[in-house]
Amino acid sequence: MNEANDLYEHKYSADRFRDELAEIHLSLTDEQVKKFMLTYEMLVETNKVMNLTAITDFDDVITKHFIDSLSLVRIKKIRDELVNRKDLKVIDMGTGAGFPGIPLAIVFPNVKFVLVDALMKRVKYLTALIEKINLTNVTVLQKRAEDIGRDPMHREQYDIAVSRAVANLSPLCEYCLPLVKVNGDFIAYKSNKAEEEIATSRRAISTLGGKIAGIETFLMNNPSDNEKIERNLIDIKKVKKIPATYPRKAGTPTKKPL
Numbered sequence: 215m216n217e218a219n220d221l222y223e224h225k226y227s228a229d230r231f232r233d234e235l236a237e238i239h240l241s242l243t244d245e246q247v248k249k250f251m252l253t254y255e256m257l258v259e260t261n262k263v264m265n266l267t268a269i270t271d272f273d274d275v276i277t278k279h280f281i282d283s284l285s286l287v288r289i290k291k292i293r294d295e296l297v298n299r300k301d302l303k304v305i306d307m308g309t310g311a312g313f314p315g316i317p318l319a320i321v322f323p324n325v326k327f328v329l330v331d332a333l334m335k336r337v338k339y340l341t342a343l344i345e346k347i348n349l350t351n352v353t354v355l356q357k358r359a360e361d362i363g364r365d366p367m368h369r370e371q372y373d374i375a376v377s378r379a380v381a382n383l384s385p386l387c388e389y390c391l392p393l394v395k396v397n398g399d400f401i402a403y404k405s406n407k408a409e410e411e412i413a414t415s416r417r418a419i420s421t422l423g424g425k426i427a428g429i430e431t432f433l434m435n436n437p438s439d440n441e442k443i444e445r446n447l448i449d450i451k452k453v454k455k456i457p458a459t460y461p462r463k464a465g466t467p468t469k470k471p472l
Contacts (some may be wrong), residue, residue: 230273234281234435238288240321249320249347250280256343257311264335266311273437281434282445283314284321286376286401288430289447295373296322305330305372307359307390308380312340314403315376319344319352328372329354330362363392363461370395370455378403383411384418385467387450391422392461394452400424401447408446418472419450422460427451 228247235242242250257279258270269278287293295302296318302325306315309329319327329352331337337356344352355362362368375390375398383402390400404411408429412419419426427449433442461467 231276231280234277235284238281238284240284240287242321246320249349250317252347253312253316253320253343254280256346260339264339266336266339271437277435277437278443279311279313280317282403283317283378285403285432285434285445285447286314286318288432289401289428289449292374292399292401292449296325299373300324302326302374303328303372304374304376305368305390305393307375307377307386307393308332309340309354310336310379312343314378315352316340316343316349318376319349320347323349323351325351327352328368330357330359332356332358358464359389360461360464360467363389368393373398375400376403377401381468382471383415383448384471387415387418387422387424388461388467388472391424391450391452392456396423396452396455398452399427400450400452402450404446404448406444406446408448412448415471421457421472423452423454423456424450425453 228251231250254272254275257266257275261267261270269275287296304325305328307330309315309331312329315327315329329340334356337354340354344354369392372393373395375394377386377390380386386402394400412426430447432445434445436443
């Protein structure tokens with residue numbers, strides 16, 4: 215039995231996690247698996263006093279948080295960049311409990327990740343988590359999306375922006391595309407109805423300098439039953455600079471989407 219499983223055999227096994235990782239062609243060291251197990255442990259313990267997630271069952275967290283976060287590697291060009299580039303910078307907007315940023319940072323220690331959330335209590339949780347699992351490639355910031363998008367330290371400074379379960383695609387583009395370099399990518403994690411969201415967001419995508427580069431659709435296991443869950447990764451390529459008027463002031467992108 216490997217070190218990570220041996221450490222936690224009295225609570226849970228990482229075997230199914232490794233099986234699901236194999237399905238997306240990822241393999242981890244024992245130390246990386248241990249970081250995931252510690253992340254799970256701290257997530258459920260903190261969730262008792264802070265609302266981080268409605269998903270706390272071990273198998274559900276493995277699939278619906280960890281594996282789902284890592285599904286980004288299903289996009290081949292993004293996977294190649296994560297694996298091969300040493301100067302890659304990724305920003306996770308509205309990271310919440312740290313998804314997808316924390317799982318990606320564990321698997322790709324060569325990549326620099328910035329996790330952004332508006333709530334200080336989540337930022338404090340994430341800061342404590344990255345210290346506990348010794349992640350040296352992650353920075354956590356408390357910022358509103360509209361504010362960080364105007365900050366010269368962050369505007370158009372990232373190769374990839376990711377966001378998962380945050381908002382509809384139109385305001386999400388206004389939050390994320392200002393942070394992406396020209397020729398970089400914004401990847402939106404979505405469930406079903408991705409085509410509908412794209413159809414209602416085409417004006418926003420174009421106005422904000424983006425172009426749909428592709429949609430990766432796949433089915434994910436649901437540990438709670440035998441049904442599969444449809445997931446979509448919408449890849450929006452940043453093809454030109456964004457007008458200085460965007461993002462608009464706080465609250466506007468959601469109340470008055472483009």
